[in-house]
Amino acid sequence: MAIFCGGLAQLLAGMWEFPRGNTFAGAAFTSYGAFWLSYATVQLPFTGVRAAYTDTEEFAAAIGIYLITWCLVTFWFFIAALRKSVAFIALFGFLTVTFLVLAIGDFYLAVNVTKAGGILGVITAFIAYYIGLSELLAAEDMAVIRLPLGVFPKRVA
Known part of the structure; x- marks a missing residue:
């Protein structure tokens, strides 16, 4: 997968x-x-x-660093999404927090924290699925429904 x-x-x-x-x-x-x-x-x-890696703690710390890096990348996408739509703000906001929580779970070998990160990841996935479905429906001329994304109007100079 x-x-x-x-x-x-x-x-x-x-x-x-x-x-x-x-x-x-x-x-x-x-x-x-x-x-x-x-x-x-x-x-x-x-x-x-x-x-x-010599032991599981060392490997987990390396994965934690990797996830923090992706947390930062995702935060930059979050900043860029601030002028797109409410849906994209939610998506990249939840994804940023997901990476952060998963990284903390790896750094501290905290299973419950990692599970919380997984739950946040599932919420993030549902937001992404909603956006994807909205985009698919918007592309169809005969779509029965439209799902709003909360798009911000473009500024006219």
């Missing part, structure tokens, strides 16, 4: 958004596609990444 749905599919979606002039979506999809590809690579036993 991480390699193909999370990684490859998002990477391709990002590449398809750039020619359409949708830089935000292109950068976001490409970035998170790369995240999932790299995260899966770290976790796969045959890559030897996990085996390179």
Whole structure:
């Protein structure tokens, strides 16, 4: 799932958004596609990444640093989303907090904190699914319903 749905599919979606002039979506999809590809690579036993660490605490700390890095990247997307829509603000806000909580769970080897991060991740996924469904319906001429994203009006200079 991480390699193909999370990684490859998002990477391709990002590449398809750039020619359409949708830089935000292109950068976001490409970035998170790369995240999932790299995260899966770290976790796969045959890559030897996990085996390179002497103990589980050291590996967990390394994953914590990795997740903090993605927390920062996501926060930058959150800043960029502040002028897009309420839905994108919610998405990148929840995703930022998700990465932060998961990182804390890894740093402290706190299973309950990691579970809380997982719950936040599920909430984030539902927000992303809502946005995706909204975009799919908006692209259809005969869509029965439209789902609002809370888009901010563009400023006219």
